[in-house]
Amino acid sequence: MNKKKKKLTLSRKRSITGFLFILPWLIGFIWFYARSLFLSIEFSLSNLTVNPGGGYSLDFVGLDNFLYAFRAHATYKQVLTTSIGNMLIDVPLITFFSLFMALLLNKKFRGRTLVRAIFFLPVILNSEAITAAMNLIRTMMSGGISSASAEMAEAAAGTGVGLTYYIEMFSNLGLPDSIITYIAGAVDRISDIINASGVQIIIFIAALQSIPESMYEVAKIEGSTAYETFWKVTFPLVMPHIVTNVVYTVVDSFTQSEVVELAYNTAFKEMNYGLSSVFSLVSTVVTCLILVIVCRFIQKRTFYYN
Template sequence: MRRLRLSLSAQKSLLGLLFTLPFIVGFLAFLAYPFAQSVIFSLSKLTIVPTGYELDFVGLDNYRHVLTVDPRFRQVFVETVVTMAARIPVVLIFSFFAANLLNQKFRGRMLARVIFFLPVIMGAEISLKMQQADYMQQAVSFSESGLLSLSTLQQLLTTLKLPQGFIGFIFQAINEVPLIIRASGIQILIFLAALQSIPKSLYEAAHMEGATGWEAFWKITFPLVSPLLLVNVVYTIVDSFTAADNALLELIQNAAWMGAGFGVSTAMSWIYFLAVLGILAVTIILLGRRVHYET
């Protein structure tokens, strides 16, 4: 029997293809194909029939319905995209700050890291549910039993005759704090690893040359961490894009299963996807230029 002889490079190509074949099949079957279908669905009226489903082409009707008829979509869409976009820089700054904090030497550092990383283990969905199930929180906001409850603070600010918009902003920020912290687990770890990979000798050399801590931060720490800043930006965008407290995703899911139908739901998700893709592209282009790569 003649054995099939392949050149070494062909053999290697074949092996590479063999090992990565599961992904290629999976990508085509469970991502690319449904992705293409979702374009068609968003342009059709989908009805379930006994043998499967039927599609009637309706053109851009679903999009028109979403943008002009649906009472909630526009409002929720704008709110979600704005909240998300506003949260990204805050999450990044916080996680960078927290990573610097955890990178210092102090007793109980391991414990602090364990706690900071806990939100990743607990999962965003369940954390959110916990917050919603916190009946005491709801009760306290009605009563005045807290030592310095939020409502007293609000009264204080109102008596100070501060503008309502400002008070609203402060309370929005206070409400966001736990969300920001909980959305930062992985980013803290990535920044922490980046900080630890910077050789100590660089700082020693800078110190010998008379650089201050401030200068060392901007000339050493920041440039060396910047490639991971980009990674973290992308991760944060993708993460908040699919976050559990995302009202728009809830709207999309509800539209699919108990409302306007599959066609409208896919149309909604397409509008959303394009918006987020836009945000992603703009941030990558803006940040990509400023990132320092070692060559």
């Protein structure tokens, strides 16, 4: 007993070294993240006033802020539901689109490096100002003019490819409305989807390259077709990374959603800090719930090789 205290065993020594390695992060996590989360909860339960000399004082008001956000606030409920709705539409689309693109880019063909470089460009150019200007230009170009005011561009975009025409055509064919709306929505936001799936494509390409070649050889020898190979070899082995991608996509689309904007404006333009905390807390909790449910759902169906 005494001896042990004096001389550290190798494993204890190693555990101390490891602890030292993560120490900076641990301090930061407790100091900034954990503390901030508790403060956020505290703010949401109280009325915050900023003192003129700096600093702030809190009056505890209980759940008033929550009740206000859900009963009285004009736009919060609507913004929250549309953001979540958009997220739920986007996530499957982005996941499957990026898987498809990764499969395509994983094949060897001439000019592959160039194409890959172009595909990762949105990851590099994801600045707010750049995105805004690009959206404007995109609407104008699809309308056939390269420079005009935004209103004119929108009017012009309407004369381009008429989505309504196709929608009518498909509904005359007797397809159910919900499917048509979903597809129309998907077509409408194709550029958003492409631009949002840069990192996801990277992850899937890396996943595809980590599949051992011998698997495919076995499949070939057993005489499976390309279709069967995809569903029996490629897809199961890529499955674990679908979870990673879904998590990334959900978080990414949440950070760019209107809820965040609303919370930011409430805090720094209307100076209502308590309400802003409520907004961000509620939406974070909702996002985390979605993540947990989706991950559970996928993980049950996931096949783990190891």
